[in-house]
Amino acid sequence: MPNFDFLAQPSLPRPDVTADDAVAIAAARFGLEGRVTELGSQQDRNFLIDTGDDRYVLKLANPVFSADELRAQNAALEALAGSGIRIPAVVRALDGADLVEVEAQGRRLLARVLRYLDGDPLTGVARPTTEQLRTLGALAGTVAAGLSELRHPGLDRTTQWDARVSGEVVDLLLEHVEQPAKRAVVRSAADDALARLEPLRSRLRVQAVHGDVTDDNIVLGEGGPGVIDFGDVADGWLVAELAATVTSALHHVPDDPIDAVLEVVAAFHAQAPLDDADLAALWPLVVLRGAVLVVSGEQQVALDGDNAYADENRAHEWVAFDVARRLDATEVEALIRARLQAGSPAPAPALGRLVALDTTAANLTDLSVLGRDQDSGAWLEAGAEEAVLARVCREAGHAVTRYGEARLTRARVNRTSASATIALAVTLEAPEGVPVLAPFAGELALVGGAWLLRGDGVELWLDGLSRPLTTAAVAAGAEIGTAVRLTAQLSRLTGWRPPAFVTPAFPVERWADVSPDPSALFGLPLAAPQPDPAASLARRDATFAQVQEHYFAEPPLIERGWRHHLLDTRAQSYLDMVNNVTQLGHGHPRLVEAVRDQWARLNTNSRFHYDELSRFTERLAAIAPEGLDTVFLVNSGSEAVDLALRLAQTHTGRRTILAVKEAYHGWTVGADAVTSSLGDNPRALGTRPDWVRLVSSPNIFHGAHRGVDSAPAYLAELDADLAELDAAGTGVAGYIAEPVFGNAGGVMLPDGYLAGVYERVRARGGVCIADEVQVGYGRMGHYFWGSEQQGVVPDVITVAKAMGNGQPLGAVITRREIAESFAAEGSFFSSAGGSPVSAVVGLTVLDIMRDERLQENAAVVGDHLADRLRALGERHPLVGAVHGLGLYLGVELVRDRETLEPATEEAHLVCDRLLAEGVIVQPTGDYKNVLKIKPPLCITQESADRFADALDLVLATL
Known part of the structure; x- marks a missing residue:
């Protein structure tokens, strides 16, 4: 029969073979009797036979595989017999054959037996040691070297693991990835990898390969490491052997994979040296191997539902793919090249000056997230870097960028992967032009549109150098041309240009062996300070009360915002999906300008008379529900709620406040008293003061009564609570609730619920308070106030957060008679509430909300x-x-x-x-x-x- 071609027959369910079949075949054809246990396999059937004296593996091949293919596997075992690694020995049948035809469940199959190789596979090791990783790489390299001369007709086959057809395999099997989000990611990553691989195909060496020297198939035992499972032996790319091995290591080290990758690659290279094409192809092949693992695993489970081996592997196969696709291929290649060259380049020479120019610290640009040139979203504009260079040139005569700086100008918004923001190259701008000097002796040549100065132990890449197109040997200090804008990058990699910008996947210090700091070329320190989020967090925790929580266990260090994006100090953007404090968005230039102007004129307390305060309160009264005409200005939502409760109690002369369970209203004594959210205070239900009466949370999703029509049931419970208070002669001062359960995640109230509550509370002379701090002020889109959705007008509204766009600003809006009743407790004063700056902020927020709709x-x-x-x-x-x-x-x-x-x-x-x-x-x-x-x-x-x-x-x- 012809050899197997997966592309022509992509469905490979395992043959139907029982343990009893295995027992009979082992005894009749191989003379082996003992306990039989099935072993995992993706598309064959393998059984462990324990005779008591020894152990063997009976292998029943999928019927699509020819005898030639199986004998090629035996030939591979023979080729590696003297390699120094343990491999399974072939056990011949009773008739002396190394391969026999048997029958199982009415089907003819090819069977053979190998000695079982004792030891533990690396699969079960949570995090392999450095030595284990080196062993993994060395085994793969040794196998590749040992098979390099093998020739056999059975090697001419096309399996799904042949890297040369990875794209076709993904095309065939992608539909088996059920979730569209996963499917799209696999498609995109595979397409990117195939595009990088395409120009390299003709340069990649083809030989016999094992195809699966992975953590599953190496065993570590007393006799040394061994390799098992030669079922994928075929002709293929040499570097694909390494790609399979590297991929298998990734799921063990998902958080920091690069050191593991470097150990595996270096150990492989020591046994089977890699060339330039191999190094360029390796990471695309790792991504493709991961993609094929994912689609194959999903297909195999769909075909063979009881294949526990394939099913259990799916989780770590996805992790391996996900790790691979998130790393930039060029960056990984650069680090691998640096590792493989370690110790071979000559020591770098002393570096002289690159330009005949007096540079000082004043000439340095700031393209980081902290740079003021990037305000108002300037970093997103075309030519943003050029604009900064031009400004510094005007002020200092010329400009130099910084090495290792995370440039905000390189950040991408709505990103699907890390942005390459870290500069390994620096640029000098000199409007009048400057002479460029050779900082070390070497050969100068034009390579791919850039000039390359090759020295001993270091190379210098130059863009923007103007000179006659000649190759020449140059002496240190010799003039080699002129430049107006010159980009320079040092490299320790022979003849290979490192990326000019890299992602923050690896610390800047790691790039020193690839593209060193060029400060000596310019005569001043160019290395940008490196952010340390962990140290910054420790500093915060040392003096800032730790009960004031922060988002995430290891939070990014956020230092800039723009609209609905946040940016960390590595110039990585984040979609801000949680910031209802910043209603307008971050860094709004109109608000910045208004605040700057007001700060320059005046900021004081509201006991002074100035027009901004009345303009703001007039505006708030105008947008408030009908009848609410009087405003108190405070600093926060907690303060607003606290004041609203006191207004209710003072106005009614009573103390009891009704509040709903699951609610959050703030942290002051008063606001906390009516807060019952267990997420914020696990003891909340048992620690409320006696003047707070908690009533059932009308949660339509998981409350006692569910659905939007559950209001009557909740109101009946409220009636029982009120009857109890009435019987005890306890008057109600007020009722407080959010019109939408904000802290519960935006859960809507049952239709008509608040109308029924307000009617009952007002019938008893109580005040109805709507806490709109989180859900009001236009956030609900279809309504400006949350209470509008319920068709009610509260007696008091509390608002904060959104109205200040991050400035401490809150308000209580109520009726005149309720406000004036507070006089019984004296006057009211909030030091910064309603300050000129706060009033301007509030007015400007409303103006922008209106103008920008x-x-x-x-x-x-x-x-x-x-x-x-x-x-x-x-x-x-x-x-x-x-x-x-x-x-x-x-x-x-x-x-x-x-x-x-x-x-x-x-x-x-x-x-x-x-x-x-x-x-x-x-x-x-x-x-x-x-x-x-x-x-x-x-x-x-x-x-x-x-x-x-x-x-x-x-x-x-x-």
Whole structure:
């Protein structure tokens, strides 16, 4: 029969063979009797036979494989017999044959037996040691070297693991990846890898390869390391042997893979040296190997549902692929080249000056996230770097960029991978032009459009050098040309140009062996200071009370915001999906200018008379629900709630406040008293003061009564509570609730609930307070105030957060008679509440919201995002519900949609993985299982889609 071609026959279910069949075949054909146990295999059937004296493996091949292919495997074993590594020995049948035809379940199969190789596979090692990683690489290299001369007709076959057809295999099997988010990522990563691989194909060496020297197939035992499972032996690319081995190591070290990769590659290279084409092809092949593992695993489980081996492997196969596709291929290649050259280049010469120019610190540009030139989103504009260089040139005569600096100008928004922001090259701008000197002796040549000065132990790449097109030997200090804008990059890699910009995947210090600091070329220190988020966090914890929590266990160091994006000190952007404090978005230039102007004129307290205060309070009264005409200005939502409670108590002369369970209202004594969220205070239900009466939370998703029509049931419970208070002669001062349960994740109240509550409370002379701090002020899109959605007008509204866009600013809006009743307790004063700057902030926020139609944007983008999130619920059982309206949304994660068991751990894991996707989201609710989604109102539909896509992928791979 012809040799196997996977592309012509991509379905390979394992043959139907039972343990009893194996017992009979082993005894009848090989004379082996003993205990039989099935071993894992993707497409064959393998059985361990333990005779008591020895152990063997009976291998029953998939019927699609020819006798030639199986004999080629035996030939590979023979070729490696003297290699110094342990390999299984072939056990001949009773008739002396190394391969016999047998029958199982009515089907003819080819069978053979190998001696079982004792030892433990590396698969079960959580994190291999350096020595184990070197062993893995060395075994793969030794096998590759040992098979290099093997020729056999059975090697001419096309398996799904042949790297030469990786693209075709992905095309064939991709449909088996059920989740569209995973499918799209595999497609994209495979296409990128294939594009990098295409120009290298003709240069890659072909020979016999094992094809699967992986953590599954090496065993570590007393007799030394060994290699098993030669079922994929075929002709293939030499470097693909290494790619398979490297891929198998990745799932062991997902958080920091590069050191493991370097150990494996270096050990392989020592046994089977790699050439330039191999090094360029390696990482694309690793990505493709990972992609093929993913699609093959999904196909095999679909074909062979009881194949536990294939099923269990899927999780770590995805991890390996995911790690591989996130690393930049050029960066990995550079680090591998540096590792393989370690010790071989000559010591770098002393570096002289590159330009005949007097440079000082004043000439340095600042292109980091802290640079003021990047304000107002300038970093996103074309020519942003050139503009900074031009400014510094005007002020200092010329300009020099910094080495190792994370350039904000290189950051991408809505990113799907890390941005290459770290500069390994520096640029000198000198408008009048400068002479360029050779900083060391060497040969100068034009290579690929750039000039390369080759020296002993170091090379210098130059862009922008003007000189006659000649190759020449130059002496140190000799003039080699002139330049107006000169980009220079040192390299320790012979004849290979490192990337000019790299991602923050690896610390800058690691790049010193690839592209060293060029400060000596310019006569001043060019190395940018390197951020240390961990040290910064430790400094924070040393003096800042740690009960003031921060997002994430290992948070990025955020130092800039723009619109609905945040940027860390490595110039990586994050979608800000949680910041309802910043209503307009970050860094709004109109707000910045208004605040700057007011600070320059005046900032004081509200006991002084100035027009900005009255302009602001007039504006607030105008947008408040009808009848609410009087404003108190304070500093925060907690202070606003505290004041609202005192107003209710003072106005009614009573103390008792009704508050709903699950609610959060603030941290002051008064606001905390009516807060019952277990997520914020696990002891909340048992520690409320006697003047607070908690009533049932009308949670339509997991409350005692569910659905939007559950208001009558909740109102009946309230009637019972009120009857109890009436019977005790306890008067009600007021009722406080959010019109939408913000801290529960944007859960809407039952239709008509607040109308029924307000009617009952007012009938008893109580005051109805709507806490709009989180959900009001246009965030719901279709309504400016949350209470509008319930069709009610409160007696008191509290508001903060959004109205100040991050400035401490809050308000209580009420009726005149309620406000004036507070006189019984004296006058009211908030030092910074209503200050000139705060009033200007508040006015400007409202102006921008109106002019940029942000409430309308909240409705349009919010509705679109809610639809996207509900669609995720159709694919991911973990999504129990999508709550909210406009741009106050919540995705509640549950382990069971019937019991509604909260998926707390999963919610935290989702948030951590979203951070890696460039998205900031945090959990909320009593059980911290609801993703709270409340971004700045300026968010675009493109960014909303990016968030939904990222969440889709995270849920698909959880």
